[in-house]
Amino acid sequence: GTSYNAFLLQTEKGNVLFETCKENFAAECLSRIESVIGKEGKIDYIVLNHTEPDHSGSLIHILEKYSDATVIATPAALGNVKYIGHIKDDTKTLSSAKLKTLDLGNYHLKFMLQLFLHWPDTMMTVIGEMKVLVTCDVFGGHCADERVFNDQMEDRIKDMDDAYRHYFDCIFGPFKPYVLKGIDMIETKMGFPADELKAICCSHGPVLRTNIRSNIERYREWSQPPVLKNKVVITYGSAYGYTEAMALKIAEGIKSVGVAVSIHDIVKSSVEKVLADFANAKGLLLGSPTLVEDAIPPMMLILRNLNPIVHCNRFIQAFGSY
Known part of the structure; x- marks a missing residue:
């Protein structure tokens, strides 16, 4: 099994939803959003780090309820989402390539375009004040569990290690040079050292709030060109x-x-x-x-x-x- 992870950030200048989920889970996603912001609450921004259907499939349903929300994504993602997400022509959108950062008052978002991780449309988003990185598929794994954080799942370390490696091989195996470029961006472009990260919020599997450096390093190791x-x-x-x-x-x-x-x-x-x-x-x-x-x-x-x-x-x- 797996999980489809979306994240909600409440700020002084509005509520931000990171990612959505597969379309057949749209009702559950909307219910969970409402449980946090209430029936009268608003979603002001939807940050799409990637437009594969397991990330954008329920977008059309979320926009039906929160029609004033602005979708932020890479130029390639904004093009994709018209066809994959079937959004309306009058949907408000912003290009992360032009925007680069977003001031939300008490929080600031920084958008790092990291193409081919693992589609041409991908990016990561830094929440600077929280020292959190929303990574899309990177560092994820297909492992279903009701627990949210990796440090709550220490009884499943072997399961998770196997899941992480299988996931990497299947998803990122053909894109190892881009993984190394992505790691370099994490090390140099976030605005603070990678060792200060408090959490990595990936789209599948648990949120990483411990062993962050070791997860980065094993991606680096797995991405090295083989010595033939x-x-x-x-x-x-x-x-x-x-x-x-x-x-x-x-x-x-x-x-x-x-x-x-x-x-x-x-x-x-x-x-x-x-x-x-x-x-x-x-x-x-x-x-x-x-x-x-x-x-x-x-x-x-x-x-x-x-x-x-x-x-x-x-x-x-x-x-x-x-």
């Missing part, structure tokens, strides 16, 4: 032993020139193990017999998991028997 080994991974499937014979002969040739070889019989191994082995290898060879004019499904699945951004500058070839 002079190794070739060979994976094959063989119906009658012929493709296997080819794989073993190819392995002999590769070893003869001093290159390490790792071999996976896909029946005994798995797609996940092959991809993990290839993560730090320079080469990949896929061997398959012909099955109804095509390669066997595991090889197709491996190919579907290769990414031109993640796996650039590698050598990949196929071989087979028929």
Whole structure:
């Protein structure tokens, strides 16, 4: 499971809603807003750090109730939300790229455009006086729990660590250079040192108010370019032993020139193990017999998991028997 996190900030110059949620949770979101500001309360600003439907899906319903609210987002997000969020043409909007900061009296917001984390529309928002960073998807994790803060979930540390890593690999794996740029902005552009952060409010999973530095550092570690080994991974499937014979002969040739070889019989191994082995290898060879004019499904699945951004500058070839 997961959570869809929205945050409400009450200030001297109005109420600010950060993010919304999936459309099918709009009624619950509106009810929770009303429980804080009352039936006669207003939402003055809606800060959209991202316009994926799990962030903007209920926006149209929130604007129906709070029609005077001004939507603040990046230029790309404002373009997206007309089609994803179906907002009306007369909705009040402000570009965060032009605005840069927002004076709310006792609080000031600073908008940091951090594109491709993980869409071209993304940004983070700093609440300076609170030393809080609203990060959108960054530092999040798909883990459902009624508790709000990470320090309340110490009984689930292993669960959360696994969830954070899986989330990073799936969401930010193709965008590691942009993650590093984002971390640099957090370190240098917030207006105060990152070590002074009191909380990171992400869109999925618990709010981080402890171990903030360690969460930043593991994102930095996970985003480092892999140190590729002079190794070739060979994976094959063989119906009658012929493709296997080819794989073993190819392995002999590769070893003869001093290159390490790792071999996976896909029946005994798995797609996940092959991809993990290839993560730090320079080469990949896929061997398959012909099955109804095509390669066997595991090889197709491996190919579907290769990414031109993640796996650039590698050598990949196929071989087979028929």
